[in-house]
Amino acid sequence: MEDKASVDTTRAHLLLIEDDESLAQTLTEIFGVEGFTVVACGNAADSLTCLAQDRFEVMVVDLHLPDMDEPRFLWEIGPYFEKVATIINTGFSSYESAKAALNLGALAYVEKKDNVQELVRHVHRALHTQLRKQSAKALNRRADFEAIIAHISSNMLRAEDQVLDAMICEALERIGRFCGVDRAYVCELQEDGIYVTNTHEWCDQGITPQIEQLQNIAMDTELPWFAGHMRQREAFLVESVEDLPPEAGPEQRYFQAQGLRSLVVVPMAIKEKLLGFFGFNVVKTLRTWSQEDLGLLTITGELFAGALHRRHVTHDLNAACDRAQMYLDVAGTILVALDTEQRVTLINQKGAEILAFDQEKIIGQKWCESFILESDRERVSRGFSQLMAGELKHMEYFENAVVDAWGQEYLIAWHNVLLRDPDGHMVGTLSSGQDITNRVKAERQVLAYQAKLKSLASELTLTEERLKRTVATELHDRISQSLVVSKMSLAYLQQSIIDPSLREEVTHIEEMLSEVLEESRSLTSQLSYPALNVLGLPRAIELWIEDEIQLKHGLRTHFADDGADKPLNEDVKAVLFRSIREILNNIIKHAEAGNVDVTLGRENQDVVVEIRDDGIGFDPQIVVQKSCGFGLLSIRESLARLEGRIEIESEKGFGCRVTLRVPLLLQEEAV
Numbered sequence: 001m002e003d004k005a006s007v008d009t010t011r012a013h014l015l016l017i018e019d020d021e022s023l024a025q026t027l028t029e030i031f032g033v034e035g036f037t038v039v040a041c042g043n044a045a046d047s048l049t050c051l052a053q054d055r056f057e058v059m060v061v062d063l064h065l066p067d068m069d070e071p072r073f074l075w076e077i078g079p080y081f082e083k084v085a086t087i088i089n090t091g092f093s094s095y096e097s098a099k100a101a102l103n104l105g106a107l108a109y110v111e112k113k114d115n116v117q118e119l120v121r122h123v124h125r126a127l128h129t130q131l132r133k134q135s136a137k138a139l140n141r142r143a144d145f146e147a148i149i150a151h152i153s154s155n156m157l158r159a160e161d162q163v164l165d166a167m168i169c170e171a172l173e174r175i176g177r178f179c180g181v182d183r184a185y186v187c188e189l190q191e192d193g194i195y196v197t198n199t200h201e202w203c204d205q206g207i208t209p210q211i212e213q214l215q216n217i218a219m220d221t222e223l224p225w226f227a228g229h230m231r232q233r234e235a236f237l238v239e240s241v242e243d244l245p246p247e248a249g250p251e252q253r254y255f256q257a258q259g260l261r262s263l264v265v266v267p268m269a270i271k272e273k274l275l276g277f278f279g280f281n282v283v284k285t286l287r288t289w290s291q292e293d294l295g296l297l298t299i300t301g302e303l304f305a306g307a308l309h310r311r312h313v314t315h316d317l318n319a320a321c322d323r324a325q326m327y328l329d330v331a332g333t334i335l336v337a338l339d340t341e342q343r344v345t346l347i348n349q350k351g352a353e354i355l356a357f358d359q360e361k362i363i364g365q366k367w368c369e370s371f372i373l374e375s376d377r378e379r380v381s382r383g384f385s386q387l388m389a390g391e392l393k394h395m396e397y398f399e400n401a402v403v404d405a406w407g408q409e410y411l412i413a414w415h416n417v418l419l420r421d422p423d424g425h426m427v428g429t430l431s432s433g434q435d436i437t438n439r440v441k442a443e444r445q446v447l448a449y450q451a452k453l454k455s456l457a458s459e460l461t462l463t464e465e466r467l468k469r470t471v472a473t474e475l476h477d478r479i480s481q482s483l484v485v486s487k488m489s490l491a492y493l494q495q496s497i498i499d500p501s502l503r504e505e506v507t508h509i510e511e512m513l514s515e516v517l518e519e520s521r522s523l524t525s526q527l528s529y530p531a532l533n534v535l536g537l538p539r540a541i542e543l544w545i546e547d548e549i550q551l552k553h554g555l556r557t558h559f560a561d562d563g564a565d566k567p568l569n570e571d572v573k574a575v576l577f578r579s580i581r582e583i584l585n586n587i588i589k590h591a592e593a594g595n596v597d598v599t600l601g602r603e604n605q606d607v608v609v610e611i612r613d614d615g616i617g618f619d620p621q622i623v624v625q626k627s628c629g630f631g632l633l634s635i636r637e638s639l640a641r642l643e644g645r646i647e648i649e650s651e652k653g654f655g656c657r658v659t660l661r662v663p664l665l666l667q668e669e670a671v
Contacts, residue, residue, distance in 0.1 A: 012035070013037050014038050014060065014123070016059070017062055017065070019062060023112070024040045027040075027060065030116060043066060043068075044065045057127055059080075059085075060119070061088055063098065063101065070097040081105035087108050088101045089119055090109075107122070107125070145296060148174055148175060152175075161311055161314060172184040172201070179293050182283045183281040184202045184279070186199055195217060195219070196277075197215050198210065226265075234267070235298070238255070238263050238264070241260050241263070260281050260282070263279060263280060266297045268308070278301040280293070313427055316421075317421075335430070335432050336367070337419065338429050341366070343365065344362050344364065345363065354410055371402045372402060387418075390426070396416055414432070416431045490506055537577060537600070542559045549584055556595045556596070557596045579635045580609060583631075584596065584611070585631075587611075587615065593655070596611070597611070597612045609659070611657070611660075618652060635660075639661075642662050643662075644663065
């Protein structure tokens with residue numbers, strides 16, 4: 001059971017109905033101390049008047065009053081038991097009437113002879129019960145309020161022009177019945193901004209419609225005080241037409257002619273532009289307008305304003321499209337306009353020809369659903385929606401495939417512009433499209449030819465390496481060996497020659513054979529380093545560095561191999577060795593280096609060669625762009641054919657580092 005300490009009575013109103021003035025005074029003081037605002041009435045007539053005019057949370061009722069018998073008073077006051085928590089505080093002689101009151105909804109019966117504290121406890125309990133009922137009622141009404149707003153909002157957002165008027169009238173009826181008014185209406189300001197017309201109306205049963213009389217009203221001259229509120233975007237609340245101020249004389253006469261007693265009107269505007277107003281009228285009784293009434297009016301007015309504004313913009317856009325259509329049809333490209341829902345609002349003759357439809361059949365269809373390739377439909381639709389929502393930066397250029405009536409695909413290159421209304425809101429897109437189907441096919445053919453040429457060039461390079469290796473092998477195995485045998489034979493022959501002149505001639509021939517043999521060995525080395533095929537890549541690099549760099553040119557060299565397995569076929573070994581040799585020759589010619597370090601290793605699925613020197617350095621961009629490029633361009637092309645690459649890091653005065661990378665996964669002929 002709740003006690004009085006748990007209930008906040010600070011603002012609770014209590015009606016005390018008691019004809020005993022002394023007791024009434026005592027109870028008024030007690031309930032005042034308890035935090036109630038007390039209104040005391042000594043007879044039935046005054047109490048009924050108070051109940052009709054004021055709002056009470058609790059009332060304490062003595063049924064035995066001097067001016068009305070108990071059954072009649074109970075019949076008069078009974079309907080208020082549902083709204084006001086009621087405690088019957090009467091004498092035993094009125095016990096039967098008290099039981100009847102409990103049956104009608106009174107919460108408790110306390111005899112006057114009982115302790116006053118018992119009455120106070122019942123009052124607090126009654127207040128607690130009443131507050132819970134009011135809270136539940138308020139929550140239910142709030143839920144109904146939100147449901148109405150959600151329903152109207154959904155309708156206004158998706159309403160097409162042909163059903164918008166019906167949806168507005170339906171919304172007026174729902175709002176009017178919810179708020180308990182006699183008439184709900186929308187008036188729109190005409191294009192001149194002077195005259196206003198009642199365009200939509202709902203009237204409760206028995207209420208005379210006014211829409212026919214409220215046409216083309218010069219608001220500023222006929223209703224200046226009212227017009228001032230609307231122009232200033234202010235709500236216009238009138239709880240009693242009879243109580244309007246003197247300056248509202250024209251308005252008072254105008255409203256009285258319609259039989260109005262109370263009204264409330266809110267302006268409908270978009271970005272400070274007044275479109276009209278939305279209002280409630282009450283004819284039967286006076287009405288005190290609540291914040292809930294005003295809030296519902298304001299929110300709904302904004303929804304109406306948005307829907308009507310969208311209608312006007314759409315009408316203006318359609319008119320502009322009609323005027324432009326004759327010019328668009330002579331264009332040699334597709335021209336198509338879409339609204340925010342992706343519906344086609346305009347297409348020219350060229351577009352209709354490509355899509356193989358009549359223009360009239362295309363207008364109104366959803367672009368993505370009807371004309372975009374199914375595999376691309378989601379991407380295009382999502383991009384358009386994000387563009388309209390401001391979530392995506394404007395795409396001026398876009399390519400996608402369209403499908404004609406026969407299922408034929410065309411690739412279109414689009415140039416797009418956003419369409420906006422006079423207030424800057426996006427209302428759609430206008431796009432020009434060029435059919436690039438044949439061009440793209442040609443480009444793909446060119447790319448295929450280029451890939452084929454690249455493959456042929458790569459094969460040519462590898463064939464060249466193989467030929468060099470074959471020629472070098474022939475030089476080494478046949479010519480060089482024959483020269484060695486010939487030289488040995490001459491040496492043997494020389495020992496048996498006695499004639500000095502003939503001996504000298506043989507010596508000269510032997511020297512010539514030695515020179516030829518040396519040239520043969522040099523040529524063999526240039527074509528294909530023999531140690532590469534015999535000893536493998538790591539040892540061949542190490543030997544060549546010692547022979548050609550360290551011994552011949554006096555540079556200090558260091559070679560390191562990580563020892564990891566590096567499966568490479570003979571062709572790739574040859575290209576990689578030749579590239580290393582070319583880079584080292586460049587160092588000798590240009591770097592002015594004293595030290596050279598070469599490392600060979602494996603990183604994941606790549607073989608990596610790193611060459612460092614401490615020479616004068618250079619600007620890689622300038623050197624590579626030169627016509628000769630010190631052979632670097634040739635190296636880059638050769639490695640690229642193997643899907644490898646060269647990386648150069650250098651700076652003047654700080655030496656150079658060159659890194660060669662070739663993937664191992666490509667080598668299916670690994671050794």
